[in-house]
Amino acid sequence: MQDLELIRLAYQARERAYVPYSHFAVGAALEAEDGRVFLGCNIENAAYTPTNCAERTAFFKAVSEGYRSFRQIAIVGGSVKNSSGEAAYAEAGGDYCPPCGVCRQVMMEFCDPETFRILLAKSPREYLSYTLKELLPLGFGPKDLL
Numbered sequence: 001m002q003d004l005e006l007i008r009l010a011y012q013a014r015e016r017a018y019v020p021y022s023h024f025a026v027g028a029a030l031e032a033e034d035g036r037v038f039l040g041c042n043i044e045n046a047a048y049t050p051t052n053c054a055e056r057t058a059f060f061k062a063v064s065e066g067y068r069s070f071r072q073i074a075i076v077g078g079s080v081k082n083s084s085g086e087a088a089y090a091e092a093g094g095d096y097c098p099p100c101g102v103c104r105q106v107m108m109e110f111c112d113p114e115t116f117r118i119l120l121a122k123s124p125r126e127y128l129s130y131t132l133k134e135l136l137p138l139g140f141g142p143k144d145l146l
């Protein structure tokens with residue numbers, strides 16, 4: 001899939017973010033090897049620690065549907081200014097939202113660090129592209145247990 005199309009889907013996923021505590025809404029669109037795309041948003045919790053990041057939501061949806069190999073993920077995120085946390089999803093003027101360390105480790109479990117692409121967008125047309133290896137150098141993964 002074209003980069004800008006995957007980014008558009010990440011913005012779409014972000015609209016479903018449940019963020020009443022941080023007001024920081026994140027969306028992710030994860031493309032599997034066969035081209036199927038799984039969307040994810042962050043889902044917060046009153047007890048805070050059960051919060052799930054957008055990227056892991058997308059991965060866990062995909063893996064639970066039988067998918068284990070992936071090409072790339074697009075990630076978008078930023079503050080949502082209103083207090084209900086359910087509107088004002090500006091698609092421009094934001095900043096990049098790099099994946100947290102826990103999400104990078106989940107990517108390491110299912111993706112080839114040399115080829116898996118991580119697209120970080122700050123608007124529907126402005127984005128950076130990294131490999132997982134660039135964002136998680138010397139990562140520990142399944143091969144280390146062989």
Ligand code: THU
Pocket residue numbers: 019022024025026041042043044051052053054055077097098099100103
């Ligand atoms: N968050 C994500 O969903 N993905 C990231 O890559 C960074 C952080 C979420 C977790 C929490 O709901 C909010 O953003 C603020 O940390």
